[in-house]
Amino acid sequence: MSRTRRRLFIQILLFVVTLVTTTIAGAEWMHGTSLFYANPPLTFTQVLEGLYFSVPFLLVLTFHEFGHYFTARYNKVKVTLPFYIPLWFGPFTTMGTMGAFIQLRSRVKTNKQYFDIGIAGPLAGFFVALGLLWYGFTHLPPADYIFTIHPEWKALGDQYPQHVYTEEALAGRGAVKLGDNLLFWFFEKFVATGPVPSPYDMANYPFLFAGYLSLFFTALNLFPIGQLDGGHILYGLVGRRWHRIISPIIFVAFLFYAGLGWFKYQDFNQSNTDDFLIQAGYLAAYIGLNFMAMSRLHPDRWTVAALALGMVLMQLVISYFFPAVEGYRGFLLFAVMLGRFLGVYHPPAEIEVPIGWKRQLLGWFSLLVFVLCFSPKPFIMFE
Template identity: 45%
Template sequence: MYSKKEYFRHISLFIITFVCATLAGGEWLYGRSLMSSENPLTWPYFIKSMAFSIPFIGILLIHELGHLFTSIYHKVKSSLPFFIPFWLGFIGAPSIGTMGAIIKMKSMVSSRKKFFDIGVAGPLAGFIIAFGVLTYGFTHLPDSDYIYEIHPEYLEEDYNPDEAAALTIELGDNLLFWTMEKVLADPEKMPDMGELIHYPYLFAGYLALFFTALNLLPIGQLDGGHVIFGLFPKSHKKISLTFYSLFMLFAGLGIVNPFMETSYLLIALPLYIGFVFICFRKTSLSLQSKWALVLSIVMLQYSISYFYPHAQGYNGWLLFGFLLGRVLGIEHPPVIDGSPLNGPRKALAWLAILVFILCFTPQPFQIS
């Protein structure tokens, strides 16, 4: 089915991604970098860092295999999983070793049911494994003094966290993570969200929930878009466009506001309006409707900032919003067989929507 060249390419990308994730794990877990002379990532620490990379990359692999095996079952030609390595340790910047993984459809998906099956299989398969990893992580927390092995400076009398930390990364909560913490974790051993990066199973599980929610966004050709396409055959376009608009509204909240200096605002406002328009440019709306929608979003953001000055979205979503609008698309392709989903598939669709609600983190990475 696949050539030796394809196997070599995909396996090589997987191995490179795994190594990159392990290197990133060493940086997050132990503050040790391959490029550092003061705290080098030695071979023993590289092995220990696999406690992060094995569950994290493993969950991504299960997710993609869910898509792959379902596409094989439906006789839809697809590629093997493409893993995307992404490590920035060589320039001293934080990264998680990968930008995720994808499979590419090589033949037309002819029916609504096939699109749904292929789309929903990945996130549900990955979610099951992620849930298991988090369960293990919450029920096997190390003693509370574990953090001092990584940060012995915390024990120093004159230690001042505000002066010591040049960069602080705190993970945001989602409903599932918060609930599992309250139900499963020992409160005396549970770290705060700013120290979670040092706990490999919790960090790997958290990132897996992040990628699961990202894929289940009910937009366009994402897995969540396939779910909405199957569940709401007549209104999926409106749902996708509405959710994308709300997503961009939240992402850009605070970018432009009435409290900026006038000279800066006169430059930033038209540039930002242009950016948002580019994100909506490929929609099937008329040009007039696109401009009306874009200006409405920006005006609403500006108004919210006026009445609620402390309201802040998550600007980190803007890049993903751009990729959705310009690359992935926010409209689902049509199919030849538009037959509606049966009862069991509808139940799975609602389950996928519930998983999205439980996993989505509005502000996943808070950097200060």
């Protein structure tokens, strides 16, 4: 078998496996239980219902990747078909995938090409996500749909929200609340033609959940950092010199927000020596994590160490004066992967030319899309 056919076989296999894992994940979210722990066990028909999640979600993901693919081919840049990444942990409910990626097989020569290839994917996926959300919010099931997921709530009658949305009840069932973003809010307020579910139950509605995740991943890709799609767009808009200034500033701000409030000054204001030492150990590990995330910002390790320590000290100062202010630690792993492995800076193009006003408008439009899709706290877990 030739290398090309072997790669195509792997790509098809990965897509099929990803379809299976996202279908299982969709069934788990719809029925509010893990496939391993379901009691009674999920039937084959119930698992197949996960296709209501997997098909639209993978449709958005596929349009995103083929937006990159066809634009690269148009610019005569050699590129592979998408590699899908399945992800299913069995007992632990996941989204079924870590997304997909294409490989560029030849060098991108101009900043225009970087811009075009970078922006095509998220915009293609975004417009499909809009259609998905429009369908989901105009085809909402009746209010008693939630009783098919939680039949025990039906006995509580119209008063069930007062019982099932308390902190104790939410923690008891490990609920996940979807965060706010401007576009989702617009569809809830102005498009929905039926009863809008509680944000604590939104994950049980496959079209809405698939649409929300599509917005979430679109926003992540549009961060104007490094070699993310947003980083390519930023590079095309401002060139290498300004990208090397703007991208690390945005990255450091993002990392700062991710860890804000994780450790607070009040945590160390205690008389118990053992608790103090435990907190100090966790804090040292957290400083090391920040060091890892910023390790490629500057060649001098002492400078990076000073940045990591300074960031944590600033977070502690803010927590002293504003103890209620918190970021979203769920972003921290992404920030570490971005800073340590993907990089914050952008490889230089051989040729840099003005991209023209049409591309500039598209670039600013992509920033608007990012603002509409971004949620400061996308997933709030109750444990």
